Amino acid sequence: MLKTLYTAGLFMAATCMFAGKAKAQLKGFSIGPYAEIGTPVGDFKDTHNAGFGGGLNADIKLIAGFGVTGSAGFMYFSGKSYDIFDIEGNRVTVKAESIKALPVRVGLKYKFGFPLLYVKAEGGSATFVGGDSDAYKGTAAIFAPGIGIRVLGLDVEGKYEMWFKDGTSGFFGLKASYHF
Template identity: 60%
Template sequence: MKNKSSLLIAFLLLVCSVATQAQLKRFSIGPYVEAGFPVGDFQDTHNTGWGAGLNADIKLVAGFGVTGSVGYMHFGGATVNNFTFNKRAAIPVRIGLKYKLVSILYVKLESGSANFVDSDITGAAFIVAPGVGIRVLGLDVAAKYEAWFREGTMGFFGLKAGYNF
């Protein structure tokens, strides 16, 4: 019984801490949608992609912050010479560092893994994604280049729009 009470107290303290951080605007979380425009060899084999997910930001000191996201990204296969390439679908998990240049403009660098959910490809790819964005109140719009490294590079320019609470 004592362990359950301690666990409940720890959980309540965690919830209060997160709620306090959100009220102080040091922590925000919200949904996003994104579009991906393949480049390089990936452009030859796949069409424009789309995705959605959940993004979180934690403000640190001196304009720095930590950002993270988890979502779903899908690229349809292109048809070349009567051959249709298989789609690429993945669950990207990213974490990164964000730096606010001026009041609404920021740059960020994220990294993580894209866990493939295709039927013909398994495993994960390593992600590197530098970007720039603006955030006005809760609205967050960003442009980025994202590269997935696994037996070659699947690179794309992305546009991401979300709202953080």
């Protein structure tokens, strides 16, 4: 866990330090904070409430409408109380453990002929922090396709994000960021 926190912190610090120099050399480089919300779907919605998070996002424009994107941050989903049946058939109410994770994502972005609209696909890992159960310890793989619009520095994206660890946990997300 400390190794992941250290790596994410180092990534953010290096990106901030070199942002000014890189922007002068790479006209298409931008960096900024983001906030996001996520609405669980499938079995995940039965055990967890809507989540929220934030972090730092960076974009680099390439050629022909393509770009590279990356982000590092924090995401939190609170656990719900739900009913299950024990071995004897009695109804028992249990509360799911809250999820706290550090997602790190990288991906490709493509701007359509209409310059404001883009699609992107990201992959990466979400390292769980502070979990007591084995289900929320370790690291999950991430895949997140999305579509968004960017007007000047404001970037708003809708996405479906999947976390793969002992099954799949998915959520629809809305991510808003401002790039400098």
